[in-house]
Amino acid sequence: MEKVIKNLKWDGFGFPVIFSEIPAIKINGKLVPNVNWKLVRTFVLAAMCAQQETALTGHQIQFIRKHFEMTIRDFAKWIGVSHPIVVEWEKHGAKPAKIESHTEFVLRLYAIKKCHDDNLPIEADNTIEAAVESIKLDVLKKKDGPTKPFPVRQLSPKFAVEASF
Numbered sequence: 001m002e003k004v005i006k007n008l009k010w011d012g013f014g015f016p017v018i019f020s021e022i023p024a025i026k027i028n029g030k031l032v033p034n035v036n037w038k039l040v041r042t043f044v045l046a047a048m049c050a051q052q053e054t055a056l057t058g059h060q061i062q063f064i065r066k067h068f069e070m071t072i073r074d075f076a077k078w079i080g081v082s083h084p085i086v087v088e089w090e091k092h093g094a095k096p097a098k099i100e101s102h103t104e105f106v107l108r109l110y111a112i113k114k115c116h117d118d119n120l121p122i123e124a125d126n127t128i129e130a131a132v133e134s135i136k137l138d139v140l141k142k143k144d145g146p147t148k149p150f151p152v153r154q155l156s157p158k159f160a161v162e163a164s165f
Helices: 038-053 056-068 072-080 083-091 102-120 129-133
Strands: 003-010 017-027 030-033 135-137
Touching: 003 030, 003 083, 017 102, 038 102, 056 072, 056 083, 056 102, 072 083
Parallel strands: none
Antiparallel strands: 003 017, 017 030, 017 135
């Protein structure tokens, strides 16, 4: 029988992510996630960019940049802004980065496309949608109330196992 951890809150990406069910193994008597974290990061990034209804935070901008292994200068060039602008966005930390809406839209689209083109293995159901729907992010609340929660489903072992991190 495969072991799972239910409702795991993970802060390891710089912002909280809740996994409804995640494959696990027992190490020293404790259940720990048994996943390919690089692949999980890709799915979290895609979910964040595709479904989050609030503005991206400074931590999330940094997460996107580091996920694609870009320097601040390379990241700025990739999305068509200056280096100091990216530095300023990342300084906002857990607060909204105050990115112009059209720039954030383009950034999200670029990130989703790059996730799909560069990182998704064919065996991951050949789609990003199933993985995106398996992840729930704890996002900042809008001024006029909370955002809708992301759908939460089981993180399929097809794309979660074979830990490499």
